[in-house]
Amino acid sequence: MNIKHILLLAMLAFGLAAPAQTYVGSMTTDGYTRRDVTARLQRQGDRATILIFNTKFARMMPVKVDVEIPEVVVDSTALRCRQVVPTSNGKPYPKYTVRNLRGTADGRSLRFSCTMGDKQVTYTGTLTQKQ
Numbered sequence: 233m234n235i236k237h238i239l240l241l242a243m244l245a246f247g248l249a250a251p252a253q254t255y256v257g258s259m260t261t262d263g264y265t266r267r268d269v270t271a272r273l274q275r276q277g278d279r280a281t282i283l284i285f286n287t288k289f290a291r292m293m294p295v296k297v298d299v300e301i302p303e304v305v306v307d308s309t310a311l312r313c314r315q316v317v318p319t320s321n322g323k324p325y326p327k328y329t330v331r332n333l334r335g336t337a338d339g340r341s342l343r344f345s346c347t348m349g350d351k352q353v354t355y356t357g358t359l360t361q362k363q
Contacts (some may be wrong), residue, residue, distance in 0.1 A: 233270045234246050237284050244317075247258070251274065251275055251276075252271045252272055252273065252274045252275070252308045252356065253272065253273050253337070253339075253342070253344040253359055254270060254271070254359070255270070255271050255272070255341070255357030255358060255359055255360060256268060256269070256270050256271075256360050257269060257271070257341075257342070257351065257355060257356045257357025257358060258355070258356055258357070258360065259271075259287060259354070259355045260353070260354045260355075261289045261290065261348075261351050261352070261353050262351050262352055264289070264290055264291050266287055266288060269284065269285075269287050269336070269355065269357070270284075270285045270286065270357075270360075271283065271284045271285070271342060271355060271357055272285070273337050273342055275306060278301050278305065278306055278307070279303060279304065279306060280304045280305075280311065280337075281300060281301065281302045281303075281304065282300075282301040282304055282311075282342075282344070283296075283298065283299070283300050283301075284298065284299045284300075284355070285298050286298060287299070289348070289351065289353070290299045297320045298321065299318050299319070299320050299321060300318060300320070301316060301318050301320045301330050301333065301346075302316060302318075302319070303316045304316075304333060306337070306342070309330050309337060309338045309339075310334075310335075310336060311333065311334070311335040311336060311337055312333060312334055312335075313330060313332075313333040313342055313346070314330075314331070314332065315329060315330065315331050315335075316329070316330050317330075318330050318348065326347040328348045329348070329349065329351055330346050330347070330348055331346060331348075332346055332347055333345070333346035334346070335355075339359070340357075340358065340359050341356070341357065341358050342346060342355065342357045342358075342359075343355065343357075
């Protein structure tokens, strides 16, 4: 292993150890794609919360919302959650229960897909900052 590999591994390890990471990317919901969507991954041990900021889930949705997806299991770079009720402004939204969330967070990008209510949601973003 040369010095470049060692430095790359160290940077990845630091990125994975950061308690919160912010990403900007695209979110697609049942064919509607919204660009420049900011998401934050906040880790707490083997769990994480995904926060999605100022977004819409449909072209004709009248308002933008912040959504929090709690209790995401983190296993190395893998993310998963079988079922959880998301919140917005502290209010739970059981109608939009998140099911079968699967994804990765590798220190450079965040990718996940899930079902929210009856809609398929996919997010792909790249790291912008660590906090």
